[in-house]
Amino acid sequence: MKVLCTNGVKAVTAELIPAVEKTIGLVVDVDYASTNMLMDKIVGGETGDLAVLSAEAIDGLIASGVIQKGTRFDLAKSSIGVAIRRGMVAPDIGSVEALKATLKAAKSVMYSKTGISGVYMPKLIEKLGLTAEIAPKAKNPAHGSVGEALARGEAEIALQQISELLPVSGIKVIGPLPAEVQLVTVFSAGIFCAATEPRAARMLVERLTTNAAREVYTSKGLEPAF
Numbered sequence: 001m002k003v004l005c006t007n008g009v010k011a012v013t014a015e016l017i018p019a020v021e022k023t024i025g026l027v028v029d030v031d032y033a034s035t036n037m038l039m040d041k042i043v044g045g046e047t048g049d050l051a052v053l054s055a056e057a058i059d060g061l062i063a064s065g066v067i068q069k070g071t072r073f074d075l076a077k078s079s080i081g082v083a084i085r086r087g088m089v090a091p092d093i094g095s096v097e098a099l100k101a102t103l104k105a106a107k108s109v110m111y112s113k114t115g116i117s118g119v120y121m122p123k124l125i126e127k128l129g130l131t132a133e134i135a136p137k138a139k140n141p142a143h144g145s146v147g148e149a150l151a152r153g154e155a156e157i158a159l160q161q162i163s164e165l166l167p168v169s170g171i172k173v174i175g176p177l178p179a180e181v182q183l184v185t186v187f188s189a190g191i192f193c194a195a196t197e198p199r200a201a202r203m204l205v206e207r208l209t210t211n212a213a214r215e216v217y218t219s220k221g222l223e224p225a226f
Helices: 007-024 035-043 055-063 096-105 115-127 131-137 146-151 198-208 211-219
Strands: 002-006 029-033 050-054 073-078 080-085 157-161 171-176 185-191
Touching (some): 002 007, 007 029, 007 050, 007 073, 007 185, 007 198, 007 211, 029 035, 035 055, 035 115, 050 055, 050 198, 073 198, 080 146, 096 131, 115 131, 115 157, 146 157, 146 171, 185 198
Parallel strands (some): 002 029
Antiparallel strands (some): 050 185, 073 185, 080 157, 080 171
8 A cells, every 4th residue: 555645744644554554454655755745746647545745735636636536634734833953042932023033043044945834934034024134044954854954953943844843853842933924734635546445545544533643643743633
């Protein structure tokens, strides 16, 4: 069984899928990447049994006949957070003005080139009127994730989906972006029209939306959407 899954819920699916494999009697092959990168693959012809992407992406794939109608299952809501290396003094991000001051004061600011947060960050920086100040000190990961790069000391502060930052050792999530400038993303699952294991895909979704799964989502920095 093949799953194309966004990094935004990787921490949850990586924990829950092993138990699902025992239930369905199949090995679940998961391709993890950003929603945007996975969409590029799908548009290029790649398929599978289940896609876990942003709700917007799933809806687009339903409209284009790639994902089966009636199989969108909302899993979780995700917010963007701010992180620093563990041991550093946490700056104030409790308001939009405080966030602006923190970003201006930081020697370097890291965010992804791809993915939902990566697309949003330049827009947010422009909205805050900080493009000219942030552009010279903006950094993207040399390799690996934003959190891993932050832990290596490649930046002073990083912004990314909270669910992607929390699992990384050596860093600390100091909080979400202020509500006025926050971007909340709904991650959803959908079954491919070309699925060879549609029944197993549906069983996987069922396990990802149980009451027990709710606790896993919450522990990984996500809000259950079911």
